[in-house]
Amino acid sequence: MIKLFKKNETASIGIGAMIVFIAMVLVAGIAASVLIQTSTTLESQAMATGTQTTQEVAGGIAVFGIEGRVATDIEALAITVRPRAGSPNIDLNQTVLLLSDGTKKVVLTFDYADTNHFNATVSATDGDVFGVHYSDLTNEEFGILVLNDPDSSLSSRTSAVMNRGDKVILTVDTTECFGGTGIAERADVSGYIYPEHGSPGVISFRTPASYSDTIYALQ
Numbered sequence: 001m002i003k004l005f006k007k008n009e010t011a012s013i014g015i016g017a018m019i020v021f022i023a024m025v026l027v028a029g030i031a032a033s034v035l036i037q038t039s040t041t042l043e044s045q046a047m048a049t050g051t052q053t054t055q056e057v058a059g060g061i062a063v064f065g066i067e068g069r070v071a072t073d074i075e076a077l078a079i080t081v082r083p084r085a086g087s088p089n090i091d092l093n094q095t096v097l098l099l100s101d102g103t104k105k106v107v108l109t110f111d112y113a114d115t116n117h118f119n120a121t122v123s124a125t126d127g128d129v130f131g132v133h134y135s136d137l138t139n140e141e142f143g144i145l146v147l148n149d150p151d152s153s154l155s156s157r158t159s160a161v162m163n164r165g166d167k168v169i170l171t172v173d174t175t176e177c178f179g180g181t182g183i184a185e186r187a188d189v190s191g192y193i194y195p196e197h198g199s200p201g202v203i204s205f206r207t208p209a210s211y212s213d214t215i216y217a218l219q
Contacts (some may be wrong), residue, residue, distance in 0.1 A: 058196030059087035061095070066203065066219040068174075069130045070211045072181040076216075077172040078129045080147070081164055081193060081201055087127040089153070090195045095172060097142050099177060099191040099203065106177045108142040110160070117143040118157035127168060130215075136173075143171035183207055189218075 024147040035134055065080035083090055097108040111117055116136045137143055146154045147167040154160050162168055193201035205218040
C-alpha cells in the first residue's frame with residue numbers, strides 16, 4: 001500500500017508538471033502571436049511612413065522664373081513652375097499659392113470652373129504671357145498657362161496634373177490681391193506654392209526702385 005501511494009503521488013506530480021507545461025506553451029503561443037501581429041503592423045506603418053516621407057522630401061514644385069507686368073505699378077505676375085526631380089504627379093487643383101507684399105497676405109487657388117483662368121497651350125494667346133485673362137482673376141484665384149506638356153496631362157482644366165517634363169505659368173492679378181494699382185516700388189514680396197504632396201516652391205523678390213519698362217524679370 002505504501003508503495004502504491006508513492007506511485008500515485010508521483011503520478012499527481014507528473015500531471016501537475018504537464019498542466020504547467022501546457023499552460024506555458026499556450027502563453028508562449030499567445031505571446032508569439034501578439035509579437036507577430038505587432039511586427040506586421042509596424043512593418044506596414046514603416047512602409048507607409050517611408051513612402052510618404054519620400055514624397056515629401058523628393059517631390060514638390062520648383063519656381064524658376066517670375067515676371068511682372070507694369071501699368072502704374074506691377075499689376076500682374078507670371079510665375080513659371082515645374083515639378084522637382086523625382087516628384088510624383090502634382091494636381092494643380094489641389095495647389096495653394098501664398099503671397100505677401102509685406103502689408104497683406106493672400107491665399108490663392110485654381111478655380112477650374114472658370115474657362116478664362118486656364119489655357120492648355122501658349123499659342124492660344126499668340127505668345128502673350130499676360131494675355132491669359134489675368135485681369136479676370138479675383139483676389140482668391142490664380143490662372144494657369146501651359147508652356148510644355150508632352151503627355152497631355154494638362155489638357156483639361158478639371159484634371160490639371162503636372163508631371164515630369166511639364167512647365168506651367170501661374171498668373172496673378174496683383175491689383176485684386178493687394179488693392180490699388182498693384183505692387184509698388186521697393187516692395188519685398190514673398191510667398192510659397194504648396195502642392196498636395198512635397199516641398200513648396202519659394203517666391204522671394206524685391207521690386208525695382210522705379211518702373212520704366214513694361215515687363216520686369218523679378219526672380
